[in-house]
Amino acid sequence: MLSNLILLIKENKTVTGFGVFALIIGILFSIFGGGIFDGITGVTDQNKVDSENIEDVKKDLRKILKQLGIEEELNPNNSVDILKEEQEEIENLFKNKIPVDSEFLLLQGNYFYHLKDYNRSIQNYDKILDHDKNSFVVLNNKGLALDSLGLYEEAIVWYDKALEIEPNYVNTLNNKGLALYNLGLYEEAIVWYDKALEIEPNHVVTIGNKGLTLSFLGLYEEAIVWYDKALEIEPNHVVILDNKNIILQILKNS
Structure with a gap:
């Protein structure tokens, strides 16, 4: 599921x-x-x-x-x-x-x-x-393009270049987290989501992606906590609502 x-x-x-x-x-x-x-x-x-x-x-x-x-x-x-x-x-x-x-x-x-x-x-x-x-915007965008080609490790190289110039660029911090997530490095991904959230605590995309990554670590209750944080900010966010419902169904069936 x-x-x-x-x-x-x-x-x-x-x-x-x-x-x-x-x-x-x-x-x-x-x-x-x-x-x-x-x-x-x-x-x-x-x-x-x-x-x-x-x-x-x-x-x-x-x-x-x-x-x-x-x-x-x-x-x-x-x-x-x-x-x-x-x-x-x-x-x-x-x-x-x-x-x-x-x-x-x-x-x-x-x-x-x-x-x-x-x-x-x-x-x-x-x-x-x-x-x-x-x-740093162009460096980030190049990372996203490489990410979309499935070249996650190469994308991270360009995200790092962007972060060398602008360490607090929340979008790149989130994007690096996603690339690590796509590599199956879930714990490392969460580290970068947390860096983004230290700067922008209400960044809904990052909050939701942290919930997603926690789900793949099997930490379903924690994932729900983060989905709820995101829904406090955007109550009608369809993707977050769907993801939360999937995790609730997993917990119900376990």
């Missing part, structure tokens, strides 16, 4: 592929005029971007990506529902029409991450790290 337990997720923000694609086309069309459709037909001309509009383009794209739940700080639990054909069109727009800088590379890398194209997201993160090795 423990196999039914799942890691905590935050609330997903799902936008239909066609709606997002239409929004991107509409905004870029208003900035560049009809020529933006050259990117779709394969005719590309970077010089068509009016330098005065570069910041407007970044601002509008940032707004669109945020509507998808994609920001600089990666939330791996948000889902993006975009058809393959639409992904190709959007990526053509990214590649052909938008000036590339670290901020853009980060957002684009996070976009690829949410499309489960983890290798491409890592390529973007590496381009940033070539010029800025001390961006």
Whole structure:
């Protein structure tokens, strides 16, 4: 029954592929005029971007990506529902029409991450790290991408790099705990959850993940205590409620 337990997720923000694609086309069309459709037909001309509009383009794209739940700080639990054909069109727009800088590379890398194209997201993160090795957000995001590829030990290396720069970054502390959990190192995982909770005691995701990890140590009563702590903060958190009910059923049947 423990196999039914799942890691905590935050609330997903799902936008239909066609709606997002239409929004991107509409905004870029208003900035560049009809020529933006050259990117779709394969005719590309970077010089068509009016330098005065570069910041407007970044601002509008940032707004669109945020509507998808994609920001600089990666939330791996948000889902993006975009058809393959639409992904190709959007990526053509990214590649052909938008000036590339670290901020853009980060957002684009996070976009690829949410499309489960983890290798491409890592390529973007590496381009940033070539010029800025001390961006703990990028180091953390690269760790998450490696984690999603099942490369947990390698992910921990990058989490550690992020923590060398920002030791109190709660998301990375939690993420390192999860990587250790995935390696079956449950006691070590709890150490890192506790470090995160020392800094942010009400971090619901970490509290719930500690409950999950205690469950796999067979400490069911303790797990319930931590699930209850999380539910005091977010009473309707579906995943925590489900996980708690599974443990209650185990205790009932034991």
